[in-house]
Amino acid sequence: MGIPVVMACMAAWMLPMYLTHQKKFHIPSGEYWFAFLMGGCSALASLAVGMLLRSGPVSIPDQPHTLPGAMLELLYLLLLVAGLEECFKFLFGHLALKRTARRHPALTESGAMLVFGMAGLAFELTESIGALTLGVGLYRGLTPLHLFTQLFMGRYWFRARQASLAGDRKARAGNLCVTFLVPILIHTVFDFMVGTYLAGFDPGGHLEEVMTIVSIPYMLAFCAVVIVMYGKQCKRDVAARSAADAAPMETVDLPSAETADAAPTGEALS
Numbered sequence: 001m002g003i004p005v006v007m008a009c010m011a012a013w014m015l016p017m018y019l020t021h022q023k024k025f026h027i028p029s030g031e032y033w034f035a036f037l038m039g040g041c042s043a044l045a046s047l048a049v050g051m052l053l054r055s056g057p058v059s060i061p062d063q064p065h066t067l068p069g070a071m072l073e074l075l076y077l078l079l080l081v082a083g084l085e086e087c088f089k090f091l092f093g094h095l096a097l098k099r100t101a102r103r104h105p106a107l108t109e110s111g112a113m114l115v116f117g118m119a120g121l122a123f124e125l126t127e128s129i130g131a132l133t134l135g136v137g138l139y140r141g142l143t144p145l146h147l148f149t150q151l152f153m154g155r156y157w158f159r160a161r162q163a164s165l166a167g168d169r170k171a172r173a174g175n176l177c178v179t180f181l182v183p184i185l186i187h188t189v190f191d192f193m194v195g196t197y198l199a200g201f202d203p204g205g206h207l208e209e210v211m212t213i214v215s216i217p218y219m220l221a222f223c224a225v226v227i228v229m230y231g232k233q234c235k236r237d238v239a240a241r242s243a244a245d246a247a248p249m250e251t252v253d254l255p256s257a258e259t260a261d262a263a264p265t266g267e268a269l270s
Contacts, residue, residue, distance in 0.1 A: 002137025006128040009141025013148075013223070014121055017230060018114060024238050025111055027104060032118045035096035039122025039150075042092035046085045047127075053080055074192055082187035085123075089150055090157075090180065093119040097157060108237040112158035113151050113230055120150025139212075143219040145190055148226045149183035155229060186222055190215055 018032075093116045100115050101107050107115075124146040128137070156179040163171035193215040 002133050002135075002140075003128060005134060005137030006140050007125065009138075010121055010124060010144060010147065012141075013144050014117065017117070017227075021110060021114055021234060024234070024241070025106075025108055027100070027107070027111055027115070031096075031100045031103070031115060034099065035093065035115045035118040036122040038092040038096040039089070039119030040126050042088040042119065043123040043126035045092070046088035049088070050080065050084055053084070073195070074188065077191045077195070078184065078188045081191055082184050085146075086149065086153075086180065086183045086187060089120065089123055089146065089183075090153060093150055093153060094157065097154065101161065107158075108233075108241075109155060109158045110230060110234040110237050113154035113233070116154025116157060117147060117151035120147040120153075123147075123150070139216075142216055143190070144223065145187060145219060148219075148223045149186060151226050151230065153179050153183055155233065190219060193218065 096119055097112055097115050124144055127146065128140050156175045160172045160175035160179060163175060193211045
């Protein structure tokens with residue numbers, strides 16, 4: 001029951017943005033499906049590598065529920081969970097978006113966000129396969145972490161690409177840092193809030209349940225920020241396209257017959 005709920009929620013998040021964008025800037029559906037495929041591959045790859053790392057010598061043993069233990073848990077989530085997943089999401093999303101940009105040079109920033117977001121949608125659905133109950137499915141549908149971190153990535157991936165094309169290395173590096181760091185931090189805090197580690201600070205209490213509830217408005221606030229970013233950027237892209245279409249084409253004044261007859265000959269010019 002949980003999986004259909006997750007799918008319905010993901011469609012409710014993504015479909016309005018997709019339909020409004022396609023009315024203005026048509027991107028062939030094949031590009032979205034390729035990105036979706038890459039997103040599924042990134043989920044499986046990060047799952048496999050994560051299981052390998054966490055079961056090996058780099059896994060962190062259980063720590064007592066103290067402040068140093070909490071810091072260690074945060075570091076664990078930062079490097080071996082959020083960092084790992086976001087890096088794989090970027091890698092496979094980059095492959096999809098690079099292909100789209102090569103095949104469609106007129107790709108806009110809002111279009112890049114959607115293509116990257118489609119990869120995040122696949123990651124979200126792949127990770128939600130275990131959502132067997134209605135409650136879990138509804139929770140995952142209300143906290144579409146992977147979808148919106150990847151929409152965010154698409155925005156700054158595009159800006160980094162534009163800066164690279166313009167030869168601005170400083171802007172490119174800055175945008176790439178934002179592309180990686182912000183999603184990783186958002187992801188780390190979210191995982192820490194919904195993890196079981198906090199329960200140890202309040203044995204027999206309700207701290208874990210409270211933090212799980214708090215994680216919903218936390219994630220919805222991030223979703224709202226990304227949606228506003230997308231909406232404003234889409235308007236700017238539409239305005240830029242309209243301005244380009246309305247710009248007068250440069251014309252070359254061709255000489256008339258009389259002017260051509262009166263023009264000096266090569267002999268005179270010499």
